[in-house]
Amino acid sequence: MTTVREQTIEANGIPTHVYVAGSGPAVVLLHGLGGAAVTWHPTWEGLADRFTVIVPDLPGHGRSEEPQGKYAFDEAPLWVIGVLDALDIPTAALVGNSMGGLWAAATALRYPDRVTQLVLEDSAGLGQEISIILRVLSIPFLGELLARPSRKSLHTVLNRLVYDPTTISSDFFEELYLERARPKNMRSWLKMLRIGVGPRGTRPEILLLDRLPKLEMPTLVIWGQQDAVFPVHHAQRAIGLIPNGLLHIFPMCGHWPHIEHSVKFNGLVGDFLTEELTQA
Numbered sequence: 001m002t003t004v005r006e007q008t009i010e011a012n013g014i015p016t017h018v019y020v021a022g023s024g025p026a027v028v029l030l031h032g033l034g035g036a037a038v039t040w041h042p043t044w045e046g047l048a049d050r051f052t053v054i055v056p057d058l059p060g061h062g063r064s065e066e067p068q069g070k071y072a073f074d075e076a077p078l079w080v081i082g083v084l085d086a087l088d089i090p091t092a093a094l095v096g097n098s099m100g101g102l103w104a105a106a107t108a109l110r111y112p113d114r115v116t117q118l119v120l121e122d123s124a125g126l127g128q129e130i131s132i133i134l135r136v137l138s139i140p141f142l143g144e145l146l147a148r149p150s151r152k153s154l155h156t157v158l159n160r161l162v163y164d165p166t167t168i169s170s171d172f173f174e175e176l177y178l179e180r181a182r183p184k185n186m187r188s189w190l191k192m193l194r195i196g197v198g199p200r201g202t203r204p205e206i207l208l209l210d211r212l213p214k215l216e217m218p219t220l221v222i223w224g225q226q227d228a229v230f231p232v233h234h235a236q237r238a239i240g241l242i243p244n245g246l247l248h249i250f251p252m253c254g255h256w257p258h259i260e261h262s263v264k265f266n267g268l269v270g271d272f273l274t275e276e277l278t279q280a
Contacts, residue, residue: 002048008063011056011082012075017063018056018083022048025116026089027273028080029055032098032124032255034157034189036062036179041172043095043258046266050274054092056083058100060188062179071191073206077107081114093273095119097258098229099192105208108215117273118219120238122227122255125208127234128201133160134229138197143190149181163226163254172259212241219245220272224253224260246272 004021019037021044029040037055044053057064059079067075080103084092093116096104101123108115120126137143147153154177159165179185196206219242223235232249239247248268250257258265 002045004044009083009086011086012079014059014067014079014082015065016056016059016079016083016086018054018087019044020087021045021053021055022051024051025273026084026092027051027053028083028092028094028104029053030080030094030096030100030104031055031058031061032100033193034061034180034185035098035100036176038062038172038175038179039097039256040258042262043266043269046262047270050270051093052089054083054087054089057179058103060192061185062182066184066188071195073106073195076103077110080104080107081111084114090114091116093117093119095121095269096123097121098255099124099196101125102196102206102208105212105215108217108219109208109211112216115217118215118217119222119269119272120219121222121257122224122230123221123234123238124196124202124230125206126238127209127230128204128207129231129234130197130201131160131229134193134197135199135201137190138194139199140194143193144186147186147190149177149186151177154180160228161255162260163224163252164260167260209238209241212238213243215242215244217244218272220269221245221247222257222265222268223247223249224255224257225249225251226253227255229255 037057060066094104101120102125
């Protein structure tokens, strides 16, 4: 059983809840919109034998506090670097799912000297097309009505996120529900959603396609073939723009390869990071 340490740090002025496990080179796992650090549990268990795995709740998610004032996408890299600084970590690999992938890529572009490798899993910011559900949730008042936390609504969300719902255990479901049901969290993730998504899809100002050729570090793009949130052609288009990029598509898989194919995902990511470290 992996020993996991919990603590609260201050990152870019935001009290941030973080899990730390394992030892070795640092790897930061960034979850997606409306999620929480606990969604990475199978991953930190699988990587902690080779790496120091850092898993924060994003601002306004899980047990992390909300940002003060207006939300701004430009603040995301400052928060990620703030996590590293608070833990006295000079450099780290970043692994991001969905919105966490967008934040990881934005950080790598802004602070390339702090990011050793990059893993983008079903990442936001790589195309305008997006699930109709997220576009509807971006509409004021309607989003608040539909996003009220309940076990029924979470079942609906998870059935959209994964190809095979049987991969979601009852324990995992309950843990994620309790994190999402915290009073501040719905308000917070709807604000974040509306920064990047409108009724027509992903807002142009957060798309990173034209900046991908500037990524300097080795980058692994991972996608689920049946992702219903971001279509797989986002990955296929993006990989042609990344100078030192690799692509792996998981068949019979939705938006969460790290959940549906956790063993293979952990092996793929662990080997990628280890190989790149060895070559360096």
